[in-house]
Amino acid sequence: MYRDAPTKRTLLLAKHWPEPASTAAGRRTLDILELLAEAGYEIEIASPAQPTPFQAKTGYGEHQIEVNDSGFDDWVRALNPMLVIYDRFMMEEQFGWRMREQCPHAVTVLDTSDFHSLREARHEALKHGQPLNLFHPIAEREIAAMARCDLTLMISRVEVELLKQHFCLPDWLLHYLPFLVKQLPDLKTLPGFDERQHLAMIGGFKHAPNRDATIWFAEQVWPQLHRLLPGVECHVYGAYSDHAMHRLSDPATGFRVHGRTDDALATLARYRLNLAPLRFGAGQKGKILDGWLSGTPTVTTPIGAESMAPADAWGYVLSDNPDQFAATTAQLYQNQTAWLGARDAGQQALASEFFYEHHAAAFIARLESIAENLQEHRNRNIWGRILRRTEHRAEEFMSRWIEAKNKLADM
Incomplete structure (x- = not known):
């Protein structure tokens, strides 16, 4: 039934159904799908994950699929997409070989969300407490998936350079595409300095950097910050909060861990400062973007700032030292001039890096150029051809073995 459908059909193979209110990755996914839909692409989403009550109501076609199931082959061959997007390298490992067998002329794109x-x-x-080691087994898998695809989307310029310099990936296999913002917030309609109070943190707790940031802040920063700002509370919001996170709550000092918030921007707009005390991570940070979009200055670390704005463009000195982080937070909370400077710095970052019109046309043009010259593009990618022929066969054979084993178990 699908073979006569419009040729500009896109299939997103998603590890999880997009939850833009829960994760930055969910928002990132919807940014890309909206961009493609506006360019005339028909969107289909397929995922092996179970549906959740928090997933986005996209209006696109949605399909439940299974891993290690040859029924996927007949389904996707009939769907016949011209563009396939894997939202994690694990999805390319699982389904990439099937896509190449059934839809060999589809352009394949890996969206990493972060590296x-x-x-x-x-x-x-x-x-x-050891030096950073970039060359480990997960990196080998992720780089191999990038090489096998026709294009990899990166949300961080820092990571684009890292891939080029340390892993020797060429420019023409990579494309920078950040979070996309269509308009700046109207600061006149948002609460000002005197109308806001308390501190906020926000971020889903399935994401390890958010869990670590919450624990580090509660144990290392909050005790001294509470002394610097008596009477000021810190409220932590996050999807999928659990006992380990809620036990950090300390009502006596005003440190409170809440669950998810349905509207991050409305929530943050009530607070004077947005905190992002990240000690590790990658990619762009949705929690910082939310702060800027709600007119709420964000206090973060060098890791948090990476890929969002230059280190000298925040209105304060970035630090992951607990004493300095507490001092910076206290200064911005108490000093309206410093607060306005940090808020305006966030607005400048939005305007300079994240505008939709700065990125949309270039992305669509890149996809269409690859589609028009697909065989030449693939011939040029010799290492991708080698990996598709050799290493990825192991993924295929493992999947077929698991499928056969499951069928025998059901007999």
Whole structure:
């Protein structure tokens, strides 16, 4: 039934159904799909994840699929997309070989959301107090998935340069596409300095950097910040909060861990400062973008600031030292002039880096150029061809073995 459908059909193969109110990755996914839909692409989403009550109501076609299931082959061959997007490298590992067999002429795109293996490497370095090691097994898998695809979308200029310099990926396999903002907030309609009070943190707790940031802040920063700002509270919001997070609440000092918030911008607009005390991570940070969009100055660390704005463009000195982080937060909370400077710096970052019209046309043009010259593009990518022929066969054979094993178990 699909073979006669419009040729500009896009299939997103998603590890999870997009939850833009829960994760920055969910918002990122919808940014891309909206951009493609406005360019005339028909959108279909397929995921092996179970639906959740918090997933976006996209209006696009949605399909439940299974891993290690040859039924996917017949379905996707009939769907016949011209563009396939994997939203994590694990999805390319699982479904990439099937897509190449069934839809060999579809342009394949990997959207990393953030450089997953960089985030993991930073986490390991922090946990063990060791130098950063970029060259580990997860990096090998992620780089291999990038090489097998026709294009990889990166949300961070820093990570684009890292891939080029340390992993030797060429420019023509990479495309920078940040969070997309269509208009700046009208600051006149938002609460001002005197109308706001208290501190806020926001971020889903399935994301390890957010969990670590909350624990670090509660244990290392909040005790001294509470002394600097008596009577000021800190409210932490996050989807998928659990007992380990809620036990950090200390009503006596005003540190309170809440669950999810349905409207991040409306929530942040009530607070004087937005905190993002990240000690590791990668990519762009949705929590900082939310702060800027709600006119709420954000206090963050060098890791938090990376890929969002230059280190000298925040209106204060970036630091992951607990004493300095507390002092900066106290200064911005109490000093209206400093607060306005940090707020305006965020608005400048939005205007200079994240505007939709600065990125939309270039992305669509890049996709269409690859589609028009697909065989030449793939011939040029010799390492991708080698990996598709050799390493990825192991993924195929493992998947077929699991499928056969499951069928025998059901007999």
